[in-house]
Amino acid sequence: MDSVETGSSRAASNLTGGSAAKTGDTFSDSHTEQSVSEGSSGGLGSFGRGLNAASILLSSSAPELRDTTVSLVGPRDDRTAAAFSDSDGGQTLVETVQFFCDGLKEMSSDYDSRRFADALAQFDVSRDGLDYYVFSEEAVQRLTHLLSDIPVSVLLQLCKSYGFLAGSARVSPPTRDKLADxxxxxxxxxxxxxxxxxxxxxxSSDELLHRALHVKACELREQGRYEEAMQMCKEALAEGERIFGYEHPDTVLTMKDMAIILFHQGKHEEALHMMEEVLRVRRKVLGDKHHVTATTVSKIGLLLVKTGKPKEALLKFEEALRIEKESYGDEHPVTAITINNIAEALLADERNEEAMEKLEEAFRFFQQSLGEEDPHAAHTVNNMGVILEKEGKYSEALLKYQEAWRVRKKVSGDEHPETKKTFQSVTRMLQQQ
Structure with missing residues (x-):
């Protein structure tokens, strides 16, 4: 991301296994880089308001109210397949799922704008309903058994909402993985x-397959399964070029994902070459001032840091930040991520004090808006540990690494490559005590 995609374990490593601390690989997507052809809802519509109202009822602690709400918006778990087309409230289960997917569409658009806080609040209020009808294992089983009745448009909307679900850290990696499958x-x-x-x-089925391949590739990448993710991307790229053409935003999105995977595989020069091609097409199609173009510029900046060009990287980050502030405002996860990236370039340029100031600025935003257990916040804390370690403040660095490790372990599990790398930092600091 531009920093830690995913709600998931953002790929943000703290070192490469040697004795010298390094900043994290902040290259996975952290926000909803949805296809620019999708547009924006422009605010909460009727589905969003209705979704909130239904979910407020559903989340009530009173059993009788919860039962009434389920009756209003769809069948209970023990209903038969026949209930799929004849629910109690006169609304079929498919219609109910469509209703919730329309809500997710509005949240995705809001999250990718200055209204990101509204999107998070709406999701939190709507969580019980979304879990019951879309995200839970039981919900996925129901939908799988009755797949022939689900319109492709509903499935497409779920695919289009993936970036928001991952970037907002509102859906756990295991849940997202099941949804991707x-x-x-x-x-x-x-x-x-x-x-x-x-x-x-x-x-429609071609578009659905392309988007579903993209979703699964992203999920594999977030799990550190880079070879499998690359194979999925290659299939998606072939589909995208056949369906949309080479310069279509959806095709280019897959190319960007491939560059991210190359980055995580340590193939920084290859990743830079591919990301520069992505930027070329996006400048041509979207223009220099589009926020998606800015995101690509920021990713190139990270690759420049990795290839030993921190001063060039700073210029890229500053360019991206100007555009992002125009698009999102000063207080948005995307702008905070770029501030964190600026800190990485400063650190690579041996400007530790300035880097720490930028990290503290980014962390304050993540803590206030997304919470301390958000992967973005954990990544920033990890980078603080890197600076403290460089300064020989091992006890303070240990506390930062331990906090980053705790969050990464909770979000990604013990076996994720980035969790393991953070644990190596913890171990190294314990040896210095």
Whole structure:
């Protein structure tokens, strides 16, 4: 990200295993870089307001109220397949899921704008309903069993919402992984069922498969399964070029994902070459001042840091930050991430004091808006540990590394590569005590 995609374990490493501390690899996506062709909802619409109202009822502690709400918006877990088309409230389960997906669409648009706080608040209020109908294992099982009744448009919207679900840290990695598997299975099933004579249906199923491949590739990358993620990206890229063409935003999005994977594999020069091609196309299609173009500029800055060019990287980060502040305002996860990236370039340029000031600025935002257990905050804390270690303040560095390790372990699990790297930092500091 530009820093820690995903709500998930953002790939942000603290060292490479040697004795010298290094800043994290802040290169996975951390916000909803949805296709620019999607547009923005422009605020909360009727679905968003209705979603909030339904979820407030559903989250009530009174059992009788909870039961009434479930009756209003869809069938209970023990309903038969017949209830899929005839729920108590006169609304089918498919219609209910569509309702929640429309809410997610509005949240995604709001999160990728100055209204990101509204999106987070709406999601939190709507959480029980979303879990019951979309995210829980039981919900996915229901939808899987009745896949033939779900419109492709509903599945597409779930794919389009993935960036928000990952970047906002509101859905756990195991839940997202199950959702990604469901979407890919659904896409391949829809593809097999589509008649070659129905051009409209074929186009929709093609788009669904491309997006589902993208979602699964992102999830594999967040798990540190880079080879599998790259294979998924290659399949998605072939589909994207066939369906949309080389310079379509969705095709370029897959190219960007491939560059991120190359970065995590340590292939920094290859990653830089591919990301520069992504930037070339985005400048051509979107223009220099588009926020997605700015995100790409920031990623190139990170690659320049990794290839030993921190001064050039700072220029990229400053360019990106100007555009991001115009698009998102001063207080948005994307701008805070770029501030963190500036700190990494300053640290690489041996400007430790300035770097710490930037990290503290970024951390204050993450802590206030996303919480201390957000992966973005953990990454920033980790980088504080790097600076303290460089300064020989091992006890203070240990506390920072331990906090970053605790969050990464909770979010990503013990076996994730980035969790292991952070644990190595903790171990190294304990040896210095």
């Amino acid at each position: 469901f979407l890919l299975h659904s896409a391949r099933t829809q593809k097999q069922r589509t008649s070659s004579t129905d051009n409209s249906a074929a186009a």
